[in-house]
Amino acid sequence: MTTIDDRIDAEVALPAAGADPDDASAPTRVTPPKSPGDGFFGRVLPPTIMLALFVGIWYLYSTVSFEQAFQRRNALPYPHEVVQDGFLPLWEDGSGTREILGFMWPTIKVTLLGLGISIVVGVLVAVIMNMSKYFERAIFPYAVIAQTVPILAITPLLTQVFGDRLGVRLAVVFLIAVFPIITNTLFGLQSTDRLHHDLFTLNKTSRWTRLWKLELPSALPALMTGIRIASGLSVIGAIVADFFFNQGDKGIGFFIRVTQQRAANRPDMLAGTITASLFGVVMFLIVGAITSRAIRDWHDSAN
Amino acid sequence: MTAADLVPDEASTSDVRLRFDHLSMVFPDGTHAIDDISFTVSPGEFTTVVGPSGCGKSTLLRIASGLETGYTGLCDVNRDSIGYVFQDATLLPWRTVLRNVELNAELHGVPKAERRRRSNEAIELVNLVGHEHKYPKQLSGGMKMRCSLARSLVLNPGVFLFDEPFGALDEITREFLNDELLRLFALEQFAALFITHSIAEAVFLSTRVLVMSNRPGRIIGDYRIPFGAERPHDLRFEPEFAELCGQINEDLKDAHV
Numbered sequence: 001m002t003t004i005d006d007r008i009d010a011e012v013a014l015p016a017a018g019a020d021p022d023d024a025s026a027p028t029r030v031t032p033p034k035s036p037g038d039g040f041f042g043r044v045l046p047p048t049i050m051l052a053l054f055v056g057i058w059y060l061y062s063t064v065s066f067e068q069a070f071q072r073r074n075a076l077p078y079p080h081e082v083v084q085d086g087f088l089p090l091w092e093d094g095s096g097t098r099e100i101l102g103f104m105w106p107t108i109k110v111t112l113l114g115l116g117i118s119i120v121v122g123v124l125v126a127v128i129m130n131m132s133k134y135f136e137r138a139i140f141p142y143a144v145i146a147q148t149v150p151i152l153a154i155t156p157l158l159t160q161v162f163g164d165r166l167g168v169r170l171a172v173v174f175l176i177a178v179f180p181i182i183t184n185t186l187f188g189l190q191s192t193d194r195l196h197h198d199l200f201t202l203n204k205t206s207r208w209t210r211l212w213k214l215e216l217p218s219a220l221p222a223l224m225t226g227i228r229i230a231s232g233l234s235v236i237g238a239i240v241a242d243f244f245f246n247q248g249d250k251g252i253g254f255f256i257r258v259t260q261q262r263a264a265n266r267p268d269m270l271a272g273t274i275t276a277s278l279f280g281v282v283m284f285l286i287v288g289a290i291t292s293r294a295i296r297d298w299h300d301s302a303n
Numbered sequence: 304m305t306a307a308d309l310v311p312d313e314a315s316t317s318d319v320r321l322r323f324d325h326l327s328m329v330f331p332d333g334t335h336a337i338d339d340i341s342f343t344v345s346p347g348e349f350t351t352v353v354g355p356s357g358c359g360k361s362t363l364l365r366i367a368s369g370l371e372t373g374y375t376g377l378c379d380v381n382r383d384s385i386g387y388v389f390q391d392a393t394l395l396p397w398r399t400v401l402r403n404v405e406l407n408a409e410l411h412g413v414p415k416a417e418r419r420r421r422s423n424e425a426i427e428l429v430n431l432v433g434h435e436h437k438y439p440k441q442l443s444g445g446m447k448m449r450c451s452l453a454r455s456l457v458l459n460p461g462v463f464l465f466d467e468p469f470g471a472l473d474e475i476t477r478e479f480l481n482d483e484l485l486r487l488f489a490l491e492q493f494a495a496l497f498i499t500h501s502i503a504e505a506v507f508l509s510t511r512v513l514v515m516s517n518r519p520g521r522i523i524g525d526y527r528i529p530f531g532a533e534r535p536h537d538l539r540f541e542p543e544f545a546e547l548c549g550q551i552n553e554d555l556k557d558a559h560v
Contacts (some may be wrong), residue, residue: 297438
């Protein structure tokens with residue numbers, strides 16, 4: 001076999017191969033022609049109009065429900081009442097935004113911890129299911145059950161196994177969030193390109209190398225989709241857990257449950273609800289940002 | 304012509320890199336893919352199999368590479384020294400050009416510094432210098448294929464198997480890549496087994512062209528290509544070239560009956 005230097009010398013002697021007739025690198029990213037919807041107003045205006053519409057309907061509904069005497073006790077507070085009585089004062093002990101954020105903290109902890117556990121366990125389970133059809137058939141029905149069982153029905157059981165503090169809250173989040181991670185990761189692992197598998201077979205690759213260098217990377221976009229779905233669900237799980245369990249660090253769910261009981265506290269309840277929803281949105285956005293960072297260079301879905 | 308006329312004349316040569324002897328394959332579902340195929344490929348030989356689609360050409364390659372088992376007859380090849388170029392470039396989309404070219408060497412446990420050095424040389428050989436850090440989705444079809452070629456070159460294989468590698472490319476790109484492949488072949492002198500359904504491509508690249516019949520695939524034509532190692536781009540327009548293509552085309556017509 002020739003050495004490298006020989007080859008390079010020989011290359012010069014041979015007819016030149018021509019200069020890149022098919023170089024596609026120059027315009028790597030084609031920007032689509034600017035549509036009227038791309039500017040600042042194009043992006044911000046539509047959701048703002050929707051918000052205004054929503055607040056308008058809210059005012060209308062509050063007015064109607066307040067006009068009717070028999071409904072007055074359950075009347076929906078006006079949006080400005082939610083701001084004044086719910087969120088304000090911004091930073092005073094035991095009331096307003098600061099109080100709400102105080103209740104948010106345990107919820108955030110439970111959400112992140114529960115989501116973390118779901119990701120680790122979910123990916124592990126998917127990897128095991130991907131190892132053989134037998135494992136897949138053995139595990140899948142129970143993954144479905146974890147998803148479909150009504151949490152309310154197994155509350156006593158959960159309390160018995162996990163206590164009534166942090167453990168049981170994490171269990172609720174886990175039960176709700178793990179399923180989309182398992183199914184999406186499994187789907188990703190199983191849709192690894194057949195020719196890529198052949199390529200690794202030709203290189204006599206071990207099972208682990210194949211998993212690590214081929215299957216997991218090609219499952220990454222699907223895994224991230226699973227995490228994105230799970231992130232929203234885990235917020236719901238953490239809040240729902242507060243409704244069932246009284247012990248341990250009380251989260252925003254507890255705050256909502258308590259403040260809904262008296263009409264005078266209802267602005268606080270709505271402020272708490274809005275804050276919890278915003279947290280869900282923030283989680284969704286963070287996972288989305290991580291996703292596009294992780295795969296934007298190579299995956300078609302990310303721009 | 305019958306298969307019996309085509310018993311390989313070079314079967315006794317000692318430096319044969321790939322040998323099929325009375326090779327047949329019936330898939331578990333009863334599909335009779337190939338039937339009684341015998342030929343050999345030696346270093347410096349570029350053998351191409353042309354045939355209608357679905358005639359079992361790819362099965363031949365998959366058997367040679369070890370991806371397909373369950374055949375009868377003999378397939379003798381050193382599997383540690385095989386380069387396999389797929390129909391598709393099969394680049395890993397999450398790896399850059401350089402890291403894709405490194406893949407085979409990496410999976411074979413070649414130390415990092417060594418495989419990087421070899422990869423850079425291979426990238427130079429296929430004219431991809433300057434694109435090392437791009438991802439596959441930024442490359443054109445032809446560049447992807449060249450990256451795939453480089454990935455196989457890194458291991459310096461004694462036998463190269465090509466499974467219709469340029470089938471999905473436009474004709475202009477395909478012809479340029481044919482030129483480049485010939486240049487690589489002249490440098491490396493590997494034993495090549497190439498599968499295609501383009502007669503012109505087969506004649507242009509090869510030292511020998513085998514024509515395969517419809518399923519079950521048999522060898523129904525065997526052509527020595529008289530052109531030398533240096534084949535200019537314009538060879539495709541020589542009368543001799545056209546005549547060979549015409550003959551092979553006749554064989555293929557028979558194959559379709």
